[in-house]
Amino acid sequence: MDEHYYQSDEYIVIKAIGSPVQIIGLTRGDSTKPHHTENLDKNEVFVMQFTEKTSAIKVRGKAEIYTRHGVVTSGE
Amino acid sequence: MDEHYYQSDEYIVIKAIGSPVQIIGLTRGDSTKPHHTENLDKNEVFVMQFTEKTSAIKVRGKAEIYTRHGVVTSGE
Amino acid sequence: MDEHYYQSDEYIVIKAIGSPVQIIGLTRGDSTKPHHTENLDKNEVFVMQFTEKTSAIKVRGKAEIYTRHGVVTSGE
Amino acid sequence: MDEHYYQSDEYIVIKAIGSPVQIIGLTRGDSTKPHHTENLDKNEVFVMQFTEKTSAIKVRGKAEIYTRHGVVTSGE
Amino acid sequence: MDEHYYQSDEYIVIKAIGSPVQIIGLTRGDSTKPHHTENLDKNEVFVMQFTEKTSAIKVRGKAEIYTRHGVVTSGE
Amino acid sequence: MDEHYYQSDEYIVIKAIGSPVQIIGLTRGDSTKPHHTENLDKNEVFVMQFTEKTSAIKVRGKAEIYTRHGVVTSGE
Amino acid sequence: MDEHYYQSDEYIVIKAIGSPVQIIGLTRGDSTKPHHTENLDKNEVFVMQFTEKTSAIKVRGKAEIYTRHGVVTSGE
Amino acid sequence: MDEHYYQSDEYIVIKAIGSPVQIIGLTRGDSTKPHHTENLDKNEVFVMQFTEKTSAIKVRGKAEIYTRHGVVTSGE
Amino acid sequence: MDEHYYQSDEYIVIKAIGSPVQIIGLTRGDSTKPHHTENLDKNEVFVMQFTEKTSAIKVRGKAEIYTRHGVVTSGE
Amino acid sequence: MDEHYYQSDEYIVIKAIGSPVQIIGLTRGDSTKPHHTENLDKNEVFVMQFTEKTSAIKVRGKAEIYTRHGVVTSGE
Amino acid sequence: MDEHYYQSDEYIVIKAIGSPVQIIGLTRGDSTKPHHTENLDKNEVFVMQFTEKTSAIKVRGKAEIYTRHGVVTSGE
Amino acid sequence: MDEHYYQSDEYIVIKAIGSPVQIIGLTRGDSTKPHHTENLDKNEVFVMQFTEKTSAIKVRGKAEIYTRHGVVTSGE
Numbered sequence: 001m002d003e004h005y006y007q008s009d010e011y012i013v014i015k016a017i018g019s020p021v022q023i024i025g026l027t028r029g030d031s032t033k034p035h036h037t038e039n040l041d042k043n044e045v046f047v048m049q050f051t052e053k054t055s056a057i058k059v060r061g062k063a064e065i066y067t068r069h070g071v072v073t074s075g076e
Numbered sequence: 077m078d079e080h081y082y083q084s085d086e087y088i089v090i091k092a093i094g095s096p097v098q099i100i101g102l103t104r105g106d107s108t109k110p111h112h113t114e115n116l117d118k119n120e121v122f123v124m125q126f127t128e129k130t131s132a133i134k135v136r137g138k139a140e141i142y143t144r145h146g147v148v149t150s151g152e
Numbered sequence: 153m154d155e156h157y158y159q160s161d162e163y164i165v166i167k168a169i170g171s172p173v174q175i176i177g178l179t180r181g182d183s184t185k186p187h188h189t190e191n192l193d194k195n196e197v198f199v200m201q202f203t204e205k206t207s208a209i210k211v212r213g214k215a216e217i218y219t220r221h222g223v224v225t226s227g228e
Numbered sequence: 229m230d231e232h233y234y235q236s237d238e239y240i241v242i243k244a245i246g247s248p249v250q251i252i253g254l255t256r257g258d259s260t261k262p263h264h265t266e267n268l269d270k271n272e273v274f275v276m277q278f279t280e281k282t283s284a285i286k287v288r289g290k291a292e293i294y295t296r297h298g299v300v301t302s303g304e
Numbered sequence: 305m306d307e308h309y310y311q312s313d314e315y316i317v318i319k320a321i322g323s324p325v326q327i328i329g330l331t332r333g334d335s336t337k338p339h340h341t342e343n344l345d346k347n348e349v350f351v352m353q354f355t356e357k358t359s360a361i362k363v364r365g366k367a368e369i370y371t372r373h374g375v376v377t378s379g380e
Numbered sequence: 381m382d383e384h385y386y387q388s389d390e391y392i393v394i395k396a397i398g399s400p401v402q403i404i405g406l407t408r409g410d411s412t413k414p415h416h417t418e419n420l421d422k423n424e425v426f427v428m429q430f431t432e433k434t435s436a437i438k439v440r441g442k443a444e445i446y447t448r449h450g451v452v453t454s455g456e
Numbered sequence: 457m458d459e460h461y462y463q464s465d466e467y468i469v470i471k472a473i474g475s476p477v478q479i480i481g482l483t484r485g486d487s488t489k490p491h492h493t494e495n496l497d498k499n500e501v502f503v504m505q506f507t508e509k510t511s512a513i514k515v516r517g518k519a520e521i522y523t524r525h526g527v528v529t530s531g532e
Numbered sequence: 533m534d535e536h537y538y539q540s541d542e543y544i545v546i547k548a549i550g551s552p553v554q555i556i557g558l559t560r561g562d563s564t565k566p567h568h569t570e571n572l573d574k575n576e577v578f579v580m581q582f583t584e585k586t587s588a589i590k591v592r593g594k595a596e597i598y599t600r601h602g603v604v605t606s607g608e
Numbered sequence: 609m610d611e612h613y614y615q616s617d618e619y620i621v622i623k624a625i626g627s628p629v630q631i632i633g634l635t636r637g638d639s640t641k642p643h644h645t646e647n648l649d650k651n652e653v654f655v656m657q658f659t660e661k662t663s664a665i666k667v668r669g670k671a672e673i674y675t676r677h678g679v680v681t682s683g684e
Numbered sequence: 685m686d687e688h689y690y691q692s693d694e695y696i697v698i699k700a701i702g703s704p705v706q707i708i709g710l711t712r713g714d715s716t717k718p719h720h721t722e723n724l725d726k727n728e729v730f731v732m733q734f735t736e737k738t739s740a741i742k743v744r745g746k747a748e749i750y751t752r753h754g755v756v757t758s759g760e
Numbered sequence: 761m762d763e764h765y766y767q768s769d770e771y772i773v774i775k776a777i778g779s780p781v782q783i784i785g786l787t788r789g790d791s792t793k794p795h796h797t798e799n800l801d802k803n804e805v806f807v808m809q810f811t812e813k814t815s816a817i818k819v820r821g822k823a824e825i826y827t828r829h830g831v832v833t834s835g836e
Numbered sequence: 837m838d839e840h841y842y843q844s845d846e847y848i849v850i851k852a853i854g855s856p857v858q859i860i861g862l863t864r865g866d867s868t869k870p871h872h873t874e875n876l877d878k879n880e881v882f883v884m885q886f887t888e889k890t891s892a893i894k895v896r897g898k899a900e901i902y903t904r905h906g907v908v909t910s911g912e
Contacts, residue, residue: 008313009084045150048132056352066145069370074349085160121226124208142221161236197302218297237388273454294449312465373522378501389540425606428588446601464617512656525674530653541692577758580740598753616769664808677826682805693844729910732892750905768845816884829902834881
């Protein structure tokens, strides 16, 4: 493992308004590729952090995404 | 154990409005998979931190989730 | 003991409105399991921190829980 | 003694409104058990910190408890 | 790997208003060149951090970009 | 002496409204016991810090106690 | 590479209002010279950080530049 | 001397309204005892810090004491 | 190179209102002398940091200079 | 010299309203005794820091003392 | 060179209102003497930092000086 | 030279309203004595820091002194 460790207490909150909602975590490292897909059913809520593994998140489907820059809605 | 230790004093608060409510902790490490499921009965409250083990949380069932980005409700 | 030590000055306050109120501390480590149950009688107040041992808290019974995200009530 | 030392300048203030008021300090370590009980008579005030020894405090009897999350009253 | 590690908990949020939206990550190092292109379909949301790899981001296509300096729209 | 040293610039202020007022310092260490009693006459003011020695303070008699959580009065 | 590493989580946002817009990065080191030119077409948005390589940025053409000191427009 | 050094930039201000005013510094160490008495005449002002030596201050006589918790008057 | 490295995330923004505008960087070291002159044409914008090399900046010609102390205009 | 060095960027400002005004610096160390007396004539201003040497300041004579706790006047 | 390095991201901004304006940098070290004089013509703007070399600045001639304590005008 | 180095980015601003104005720097060390006198003519402005050398400043003559505690005028 790398000597340096990504550490942050920041998190975002995602609420599925429709179904399915896909939350795709993309890798932090030399390449940026999906490493995990979380599927949410309608009205499920997901609270997640950026980690040493994850530096980007894609959200597909109808959802509300609560962030430090406000609430953003995905999906139609 | 890893030389680096995740440390944060942040926490979220989850109140079960219906029953059952499932709170699923997902792992921080190389893979993102469930490692713990906490079941709440109606009106129980759960206060939890992100830890070295847990970097994501899924909430199923009717609940209020109190976070730094506001209060989000899960469930129908 | 682990070389790393969880340290935070954050605390939450729990007031029992009914009786009994159970406050269950869950472990921070590899598994998340109850390690302590504190029973409160009506109108008793409990002030507690997250510790190296405790990273989650479940509250059962009628109580007011004072946190950094506001006051949450448990119990019916 | 442990190489790590709990350190915080936070404190809470407890005023006994009735008598007796019991302030019970519980241990931070592997087990959570009472290690000290302070008895207050009516109108006495107690100012206390969390310490390496104490990570939880139970208050019994009629009192006002001044904390970072506001003032909470114990006792009937 | 370099002894120094870029670390920040800052992130931006990009919502595709039209389709396609291209998010192009450019390298931090000696040269500034594209290393990753993420394609978003309409209404998908992308949350991303600057990393050791990425120090600039270009957005093409109709999108809302939520940042610490406000919300900026791309595309016509 | 312990290798770790308690350090804080926080202090509280106590004004004796009646006489006598007793300010009792309790020890931080393994046991919590009185180690010093300061007696104030009416209208004397005492400004004090938590120290490596003192982690709790009991006030008896009529006094105003100025703290970070507001002003609390002791005594009838 | 230098033992010291420039690190900041600050960034600016540039939106091309006209076309072409040129964003020229200038070197931090002993001399200040262009090392990269990014061309934006109308309505493209560029989010960029200062880096170990870049300590100055010139913007040519009609653009809005979002910064910690407000929004500045370039171009006629 | 101890390897640890108390350090704070906090100070309080004491103005003698009557005469005499006594400002008594008490020791930080294992015992809490007076180590210095400063006498103020009417309308003299004393600005003082907590130090490695002093962790408590008693004020006798008519004075205004300016602190981070507000202005407290001593003396009748 | 010096063992110490100047590091700041502060920057200023300069917009040329007239033409030409000269931005002259002066050296931080033992002597204060120009080491770089950047010429801006009308409506070009320059965003720049203080660096290990540059500790002073002179602006000649009609420009708006956005700083932490407000917006200052140069030129007649 | 002690291995630890007192360091603070705090300062107070003293304006002589009458004449003479005496500003007496008292020592930080094991004993608290005057080590310097500065005499101000009417309308002179003195700006001073606490230092490794000085941890208390007495002001005699008619003066305005500007501090972090407000403006205090000395002298009749 | 000294092992310690002065470092600050603070700066001041000086606008020449008349001509000539002289900005004289004085040395930080054992003696305080001019080491650099910058001459500004009317309407030129100078942005400058305190450095390891410069700890005081004198401004002669009609100018506006933008600082953390407000805007001060020099000259008649 | 001492192993510890005084470092602060704080500064004060002095504007001469009359002439002459004397700014006298006094030494930080074991004794407090003048080490530098700066003379200002009417309407000159002096911006200065506390340094390893200077821990007190006396101002004589008619001047405005801009500080973190407000603006103080010296001289009649």
